[in-house]
Each structure stands twice: as structure tokens, then as C-alpha cells.
């Protein structure tokens with residue numbers, strides 16, 4: 159153990175390695191009681207109003223499997239994004255947001271571009287080389303019974319991709335219509351509530367970018383000013399996600415990466431909300447891809463290797479200066495500037511890279527946990543000061559969100575806080591209450607921002 163680690167240990171900043179990791183537990187019927195009572199009239203089909211312990215556990219395990227099975231559709235959505243926006247397998251332009259909105263309305267140019275991209279993709283996936291995204295796509299195609307290394311497979315690849323692209327674009331338009339309808343019908347509060355469960359039926363996607371981390375940093379600064387949090391020794395990120403390829407601020411010219419756990423340590427240190435070596439960060443995610451990624455980063459860190467993140471800033475977005483300021487300072491408290499990878503010609507993006515030292519990576523630890531149904535049974539002295547969940551709760555209906563809040567309450571110390579950019583239901587008996595919020599605009603686009611709510615554990 160290094161001198162730094164010994165000191166951190168003495169300060170209580172890192173857990174003893176020998177300490178066994180807690181195993182996730184399902185929410186007990188007793189702890190779910192208030193949520194079941196509050197949602198008595200609108201429980202999901204298959205769940206009794208007054209279940210006994212056995213039937214409750216049976217429902218939870220079945221629901222757990224159903225939720226986890228949504229990851230497959232999320233994988234398909236990631237591959238659709240790669241086909242539409244990736245640049246590692248084609249020199250054709252990325253689709254624009256406008257083109258994805260009009261493609262089904264017979265925009266010929268968009269249709270031709272999509273088809274050409276699919277054909278380039280089918281050729282590339284035949285021989286993926288060391289491209290990890292194409293390797294992932296190859297494994298995904300095999301699950302459809304298509305062997306991408308078979309030269310005769312290209313027609314089937316085109317069909318599968320077209321089907322999925324149609325589905326994703328159709329879903330996207332339905333979400334846009336739902337938002338427009340909510341805008342017409344109500345005030346900004348009810349729009350926020352409508353947005354907060356928008357993806358309740360969607361595949362569980364892993365997408366991430368630097369944006370929500372800026373909203374979290376702003377929220378933490380305000381929470382500190384309000385005197386609600388002083389020192390964070392133990393934190394958790396629920397669903398940090400992976401930056402795979404996205405139409406907004408996500409690209410495939412750099413290795414797949416995670417950002418949020420590092421962004422959180424960076425912000426807490428910048429705001430002097432944690433000691434010099436802290437905090438520990440529990441990574442709570444039901445995705446094996448996320449957990450494996452963190453596990454590999456940890457294994458590398460134990461061998462002394464750093465973790466380098468690339469932080470892209472789209473050039474076609476009219477960013478507000480505060481967002482650009484955050485982009486520029488991202489990582490300054492946890493690493494050193496590194497040589498950024500160059501985007502391919504024609505890709506309008508500025509890049510920065512940050513080399514994060516192994517001491518910071520070793521603050522992370524991962525748990526396989528479905529926060530809707532499970533929690534870590536932490537001893538009182540190991541309970542968390544802070545949990546963050548951005549773009550996670552939006553995948554659930556209010557009943558499931560309320561169960562998640564109960565699980566979160568069980569992992570937080572009294573006075574600990576959850577930050578979420580979704581509105582979550584208040585349930586009598588669940589000891590989590592909203593105590594404030596922070597609105598952050600990212601760019602001049604009035605729809606491009608986040609509202610982060612602060613929930614306090616009573």
C-alpha cells in the first residue's frame with residue numbers, strides 16, 4: 159500500500175480491501191409497504207394489491223428479469239446510433255438531427271444516406287479488426303443468427319439494421335409527439351413530470367456524454383452554498399453508462415469510455431466537498447458491459463495504468479459560455495491534460511483529453527444492482543452521503559421510481575442526498591423528500607438543458 163493510500167485509509171476515505179463487498183438484496187415486502195399502498199389502484203398487472211412475502215419476492219425476481227431483458231433492445235439502439243452517426247467505418251457524413259426526424263416522411267436524401275451507411279457498415283463488420291464497436295456489433299448480429307464473417311450475410315445484415323433503424327426512428331418521433339402534446343397541455347412542471355417517465359417502455363440504453371455532469375457540478379455548488387452537504391466521503395453513481403456513439407456529444411473515434419464517476423470526483427474535489435483523496439464511488443449498474451468496463455479500468459489501475467478520457471465538444475451547437483467553461487475544466491482536479499485523439503476529417507468537434515491517475519480510478523467499485531428492486535445492505539457506518547442518477551429513472555414508470563427511491567433511501571445516511579434529473583414520486587413513508595433543484599441550460603437551444611432535483615434522506 160502506498161503512503162497516499164495509507165493516509166487516505168487513516169482518514170477513512172477508502173474502504174479496507176479486505177472488507178467483503180455487500181451483496182445486493184431485494185426490497186423486502188415490509189419496506190415496499192408504503193409504495194404498494196400509495197399505488198394500490200395502479201399496480202402493474204401480475205402484482206397483487208396485498209401480496210404475501212413469497213408472491214412479492216416472486217414478482218420482484220420476475221420483474222428484475224424483465225427489466226434486465228430491456229438491455230438487449232438498448233444494445234440494438236446503440237448499434238443503430240453507430241450506423242447513423244459513426245465515422246470509424248465510413249467517410250459518409252453523420253446523419254443530422256433533422257434528417258433523423260424526417261427520414262420516415264420520405265426524405266429521399268436521408269433514406270439514401272442511411273442505406274449507404276448500412277452498406278458500409280455491413281462491409282466493415284465483416285472484418286472488424288480492432289474496432290471494439292464493430293466487434294460488439296458482430297456479436298450482436300450473431301444473436302440474430304447472422305454470422306458477419308460469412309460473405310453471403312450482407313443482405314441479412316441490411317434487413318436487420320433497416321428494421322431496427324425504422325423502429326428507433328419511429329420511437330423517436332413518438333417521443334417528440336408526446337413532448338409536444340405535454341407542452342400544449344400543461345405548464346413546465348407537468349412537462350417535466352411527463353418527460354420523467356418518457357422512456358418507460360424503451361430499451362435500456364447506456365449512452366452518456368459530459369453534459370449532465372455539468373448540471374451535477376452546478377447542483378453541488380448550490381447545495382454546498384445552501385449548507386445541505388459538507389463532506390462527501392462515500393458516493394455512488396447509479397447508471398454511469400458508456401460513451402459508445404451518440405448524435406449529441408458522443409463519437410466513435412476514441413475508445414469506449416465512462417465519464418460520470420470521474421466527473422463526480424472531479425467536481426467534489428473542485429468544490430472542496432471531499433477530502434484530498436476521496437471520495438469512494440460505488441458504481442451501481444445492472445449492465446454487465448458497464449461493470450466489466452469499470453472492472454477492467456480497475457485492473458489496469460492496480461497495475462499502475464492511468465485511464466484516459468476524451469471529452470468532445472460539438473461545434474454545431476451554440477453552447478453557452480458556462481458549458482464551454484465546464485468542458486475546459488473537466489478533469490482538472492483528477493488528472494492531467496493529454497493529447498486528444500483527432501476527429502476524422504469533416505467531423506465538427508473540438509476535443510480535449512484527460513489522463514486520470516490510477517489513484518483516482520481505484521476509488522471506484524462496482525455493484526450489479528437493479529436499483530428499482532434492489533439495494534446494498536450497507537452497515538450504518540458505510541452508508542452513502544450522496545447518490546446521483548441522471549438519465550436513469552426516465553426508463554421507469556412512477557411505481558418503479560417510487561420503489562427505487564425506497565431502495566436509495568436504504569443506502570443513504572440520514573441527511574444524505576440523491577440528485578436526479580427526473581421528477582420522482584413523493585410517497586408517504588418513503589423517507590426521501592425534494593428540498594431544492596437546479597436548472598441548467600447547456601446551449602442557446604431552449605430545449606437543451608436539465609433540471610436536477612435534490613432529494614434528501616430524512
Ligand SMILES: C[S@@+](CC[C@H](N)C(=O)[O-])C[C@H]1O[C@@H](n2cnc3c(N)ncnc32)[C@H](O)[C@@H]1O
Nearest residue numbers: 364366367397398399443444445528529548549
Ligand atoms: C442512458 S444511461 C445514462 C448514463 C449517465 N448517467 C448519463 O446521464 O449520461 C442509463 C444507465 O443507467 C443504467 N440503468 C438503467 N436502469 C437501471 C437500474 N434499474 N438499475 C441500475 N442501473 C440502471 C444503464 O445500464 C445505464 O448505465
